[in-house]
Amino acid sequence: MRSYHLDSGAGLSGLTVREHDTPAPGPGQVAVAVRATSLSFRELLVLRGDYILPVKPDVVPISDGAGDVVAVGAGVTAVGVGDRVAATLFPSWQDGPFGLEHLPQLGGSLDGMLTEIALVDAAGLVPVPDHLSYEEAATLPCAAVTAWNALTGDGAGLRPGQTLVVQGSGGVSLFALQFGKALGARVIATTSSPEKAARLVELGADDVVDYRATPDWSGRVRELTGGRGADRVVDIAGLLEQSLRAVAMAGHVACVGFASETAPPVDPRILFGSGASVRAVAVGSRAQFLDMNRMIAVNRLRPVIDRTFAFDDAAAAYDYYASGKSFGKVVITV
Known part of the structure; x- marks a missing residue:
């Protein structure tokens, strides 16, 4: 062998x-x-x-x-x-x-x-x-077990009718999109190109935000949710400040990874102001x-x-x- x-x-x-x-x-x-x-x-x-x-x-x-x-x-x-x-x-x-x-x-x-x-x-x-x-x-x-843990492992879990944000088109994000739809959630995906956006829609994404065309993607998530924000965000890059701006009051941010070049420090005022919980998921x-x-x-x-x-x-x-x-x-x- x-x-x-x-x-x-x-x-x-x-x-x-x-x-x-x-x-x-x-x-x-x-x-x-x-x-x-x-x-x-x-x-x-x-x-x-x-x-x-x-x-x-x-x-x-x-x-x-x-x-x-x-x-x-x-x-x-x-x-x-x-x-x-x-x-x-x-x-x-x-x-x-x-x-x-x-x-x-x-x-x-x-x-x-x-x-x-x-x-x-x-x-x-x-x-x-x-x-x-x-x-x-x-x-x-x-990737799949990480996505499942991110959506269900906090005790409350993603529920039908809630809004989920997934970032990009990596393995964890695609599994989170599929699982989110199976659990009855509205899914907003972020991506970097119109081509990837089209594929995310084919997989079931209800809305897609191109973060290159719209750098303030968290603001766009707010618009898409009538100002309320998403119930849950799966953060794969360590962009916690943007995720906290996108999440609803008392929402949940699952931090499943980070990239040093895209992971600035988090202002604690934004963390407290969001009223959200942040959970590291491995x-x-x-x-x-x-x-x-x-x-x-x-x-x-x-x-x-x-x-x-x-x-x-x-x-x-x-x-x-x-x-x-x-x-x-x-x-x-x-």
Whole structure:
């Protein structure tokens, strides 16, 4: 079997592929024949050496993947050979709030899914919705679960008739748009071009604001909501001041990421004046993954995939994803 390896910070030139003996699962472990993996922004951070969590040397990268169980270790009863499964990013985070005990993560301190055979803890697997392909299922563990947590993980959750703002056309935002519509919300999307705006409308966005043509996109959100603001904003870039200006009184801002060049400090007067809650969101638990999968199955939702690459072309997949040209997920088939 073959696996890719890299050292965090080594860049794309440090991504290498090697042959290994096929591993046998130990107690509580499962061997998964990986059929597809997908890239998310965290993989670029690992590549650049900027990932906030520990990354072991010579790690097998990529947290997201789906495939078939081909062998089970002693004591494993929850899954069996032949099951179609996806791996959770934090294998020990089963339910409840995140804690330091759940820090071990695939593609970081644990080997990830850019391999032909992955050894994973059985407790860190979820069944794949029947209507999804392996490629589609591989897009779920990071971006989709993050979006689901952003919309539902605060206790109140997004409710029918409420207004949701999603930013851009990355994986988290597209999943949040799809989930928001399935939950009965009005969705306002921001984007950078008329071409992307048209595609967002095709996916169900009720309104789209081009933030290049309208830099004060939060003001436009206010106009579109009759001055009230949105009930919920999924902030993927750390633009918290604009998000707080766009959100309704006592609304909710889920901060799921940031970019240093677009993340100015937040004026506390704006925070207090908004009356909103701001919650940092980093993926989600296995219980949230299962809840999300049930919603996906009921609504027959399908992830948006921009482009698929072969296993031997993994470096090209990274390069394409890093270019920022994709609309939807970039997948590597195995």
